[in-house]
Amino acid sequence: MNSQRSIIAASGCLCACGTTKEKCFEGALSGSARFCLPSHRVQSAYTDRYPVFLVEDSYVQSCPSKQSLSLHFFLTAAREAFQEAGIDLAVLQRRRVGVLVGTSVDASFHCLQVYQNWRRSTPLPTDAAELAHYFNSSTAQAVSRYFGFTGPFQTIVTACASGTDAIGLADSWIKQGICDAVLCGGTDEINLIPYDGFIRLLIASKERCRPFSKDRNGINIGEGAAALLLVSPALAKEQAWKAQGYVLGYGNSCDGYHPTAPDPTAKGLKKAILQALQEAQLSSNQLAFVNAHGTASQANDAAEAVAFNELLPQVPVWGSKGVTGHTLGAAGAVEAVLTLQALNHHLVPATTGFQLQDEQIGFSPTLKNISIQNRAAVSTSLAFGGCNAALILGAENYYD
Amino acid sequence: MIKFYINGFSAFSGDVSLEQFTPYVETRRLRRMETMAKNALFCSYQALEQAALPLHEPKNMALSVAVGAGSLENTCKFMDSILDDGDELSSPTAFAGSVHNSTGLVLSLFLHTSGPCITTGQFEASFPAALLTAISFLHKGACEQALVVVAEDINGVAQTYAPLQPQLFTNLLRNPQGPFIRATASFVIGTKPLGNNPFAVNRVEFTRTEQDSNAEYGKESAFTALETVRLLKKGQAFILEDSFGGAQFTLEATAYVKP
Numbered sequence: 224m225n226s227q228r229s230i231i232a233a234s235g236c237l238c239a240c241g242t243t244k245e246k247c248f249e250g251a252l253s254g255s256a257r258f259c260l261p262s263h264r265v266q267s268a269y270t271d272r273y274p275v276f277l278v279e280d281s282y283v284q285s286c287p288s289k290q291s292l293s294l295h296f297f298l299t300a301a302r303e304a305f306q307e308a309g310i311d312l313a314v315l316q317r318r319r320v321g322v323l324v325g326t327s328v329d330a331s332f333h334c335l336q337v338y339q340n341w342r343r344s345t346p347l348p349t350d351a352a353e354l355a356h357y358f359n360s361s362t363a364q365a366v367s368r369y370f371g372f373t374g375p376f377q378t379i380v381t382a383c384a385s386g387t388d389a390i391g392l393a394d395s396w397i398k399q400g401i402c403d404a405v406l407c408g409g410t411d412e413i414n415l416i417p418y419d420g421f422i423r424l425l426i427a428s429k430e431r432c433r434p435f436s437k438d439r440n441g442i443n444i445g446e447g448a449a450a451l452l453l454v455s456p457a458l459a460k461e462q463a464w465k466a467q468g469y470v471l472g473y474g475n476s477c478d479g480y481h482p483t484a485p486d487p488t489a490k491g492l493k494k495a496i497l498q499a500l501q502e503a504q505l506s507s508n509q510l511a512f513v514n515a516h517g518t519a520s521q522a523n524d525a526a527e528a529v530a531f532n533e534l535l536p537q538v539p540v541w542g543s544k545g546v547t548g549h550t551l552g553a554a555g556a557v558e559a560v561l562t563l564q565a566l567n568h569h570l571v572p573a574t575t576g577f578q579l580q581d582e583q584i585g586f587s588p589t590l591k592n593i594s595i596q597n598r599a600a601v602s603t604s605l606a607f608g609g610c611n612a613a614l615i616l617g618a619e620n621y622y623d
Numbered sequence: 624m625i626k627f628y629i630n631g632f633s634a635f636s637g638d639v640s641l642e643q644f645t646p647y648v649e650t651r652r653l654r655r656m657e658t659m660a661k662n663a664l665f666c667s668y669q670a671l672e673q674a675a676l677p678l679h680e681p682k683n684m685a686l687s688v689a690v691g692a693g694s695l696e697n698t699c700k701f702m703d704s705i706l707d708d709g710d711e712l713s714s715p716t717a718f719a720g721s722v723h724n725s726t727g728l729v730l731s732l733f734l735h736t737s738g739p740c741i742t743t744g745q746f747e748a749s750f751p752a753a754l755l756t757a758i759s760f761l762h763k764g765a766c767e768q769a770l771v772v773v774a775e776d777i778n779g780v781a782q783t784y785a786p787l788q789p790q791l792f793t794n795l796l797r798n799p800q801g802p803f804i805r806a807t808a809s810f811v812i813g814t815k816p817l818g819n820n821p822f823a824v825n826r827v828e829f830t831r832t833e834q835d836s837n838a839e840y841g842k843e844s845a846f847t848a849l850e851t852v853r854l855l856k857k858g859q860a861f862i863l864e865d866s867f868g869g870a871q872f873t874l875e876a877t878a879y880v881k882p
Contacts, residue, residue, distance in 0.1 A: 420718030608724030
């Protein structure tokens with residue numbers, strides 16, 4: 224075993240298909256999730272037509288007034304992770320522990336009311352909750368402060384690949400010896416700006432999304448968070464923390480192609496997958512499945528299919544956004560935790576929403592829950608700006 | 624930490640003019656580009672030139688972009704379109720440009736890079752984290768050179784709120800001599816020394832502290848990225864120790880002498 228390899232010692236998840244990682248996986252297996260119109264959360268002319276995937280309202284209502292919802296979601300997932308794994312925070316507070324969080328909404332100036340007031344030259348509501356959330360929304364720093372960690376912190380805003388990048392870079396911090404442990408993941412909340420924005424880009428669907436399906440017609444925005452604690456082998460051994468899994472490889476590349484569409488040749492995505500495979504020292508036939516970005520947009524799914532057909536033939540493809548929605552900056556992290564759950568349960572869920580095979584795609588994603596033998600899987604993410612990321616995770620028994 | 628070198632650097636306050644791009648690119652290609660991205664691109668051309676790297680050839684270079692508040696120009700344009708024209712006529716172009724990673728796309732398109740690309744957005748603490756990211760990609764062997772770009776936007780709403788909420792914007796914007804203005808910095812780092820005046824980096828540390836952001840506002844030496852460029856321009860060994868916004872950053876470098 225590579226002595227520098229990061230161990231996943233804890234993980235937690237909260238999204239539309241569950242409020243813990245186990246419930247999320249149960250939701251993925253059953254295809255059930257909270258999919259509804261968001262009129263009680265977002266004020267837009269579209270809220271009677273474009274549904275989204277939402278976290279249970281009780282988790283929204285329990286958000287402390289001084290926290291953004293995204294921060295609240297992430298802390299909820301992190302607390303679940305620590306509690307379930309029996310991690311003593313006091314141990315972490317004495318060590319070099321970093322925080323890496325991917326997000327989009329939480330790091331953006333999406334303060335419409337504040338901005339409207341400014342345009343009208345009305346008195347500045349500097350104490351307005353909306354603005355206060357933004358000022359305190361250096362997400363990773365807020366998480367670090369909350370748990371009392373003192374290592375480096377980084378809020379990654381590489382759009383929809385942010386969550387995957389956070390985990391990949393956390394692995395690098397461990398391998399470089401910068402940190403003994405890194406709390407990483409992603410978080411995002413429903414917000415008017417991306418909600419309107421994706422609809423206006425004509426890539427949002429009025430129906431439940433259908434990843435890789437011939438009749439796919441767009442994405443559904445979602446919200447949620449996932450947190451993973453990566454630790455060095457030395458710390459895991461010292462504390463007798465059990466491995467829930469391993470980060471085996473990470474690749475990243477940019478297309479330099481288009482602001483919002485992936486390169487249809489998937490050149491960049493293939494490069495990211497190959498980097499991850501090389502780092503993991505694995506070949507494609509050793510992968511149990513691929514958890515695809517699978518947004519159900521025409522362009523995304525077609526580009527991913529090009530890469531999968533060439534590099535990962537015969538590897539089952541699972542698209543999970545039919546139960547989570549597209550959780551933007553959280554997506555890569557949510558999907559990493561679901562991937563880990565699938566590996567550890569030896570079971571890959573069906574791709575909820577898929578209906579008809581597309582000849583251009585050339586394959587059908589998982590049609591039912593299937594058993595798996597291999598102990599590693601790859602999760603891919605594609606982002607606005609042409610960024611691609613691939614993360615290979617190993618099951619808890621990867622080295623047995 | 625992997626041994627690495629700063630092979631090129633550039634920084635400026637204010638905005639670049641289209642004429643300044645003449646040696647690098649046809650200016651008609653920049654017509655619709657937002658100001659923040661133009662500044663980042665110009666600064667990066669200069670840093671690449673200093674590092675003696677080709678400007679117009681494909682390269683497997685990593686991009687690590689640090690933004691504070693991101694593209695306020697496009698974010699506010701999108702909000703303008705919602706407020707003025709309604710949700711159903713809001714501008715998809717402005718929305719696409721408002722995404723933090725849009726500057727990374729401009730850089731990858733114009734500089735012909737296909738390596739990793741990550742954007743970091745955490746106000747004043749973006750630059751140290753972005754530097755760590757670039758170092759991580761060098762350490763992984765994903766590339767031999769990485770471009771670290773600090774790009775910040777400023778507009779009317781930011782100029783109004785920044786003095787009231789100084790933790791909103793990067794230290795780069797804290798111009799003690801005058802009003803808040805845009806500022807940009809670029810660094811080419813690599814595993815081998817390149818160009819005419821590379822620096823060997825001996826130490827990079829970035830940690831969180833319990834200090835409060837507001838209490839540190841007004842610290843004149845807090846322009847972390849600009850300060851780094853100022854020290855590099857002196858051509859001598861230096862240790863930059865900066866404390867800001869609940870974080871501590873240390874960078875130690877020595878002018879590289881060819882053996």
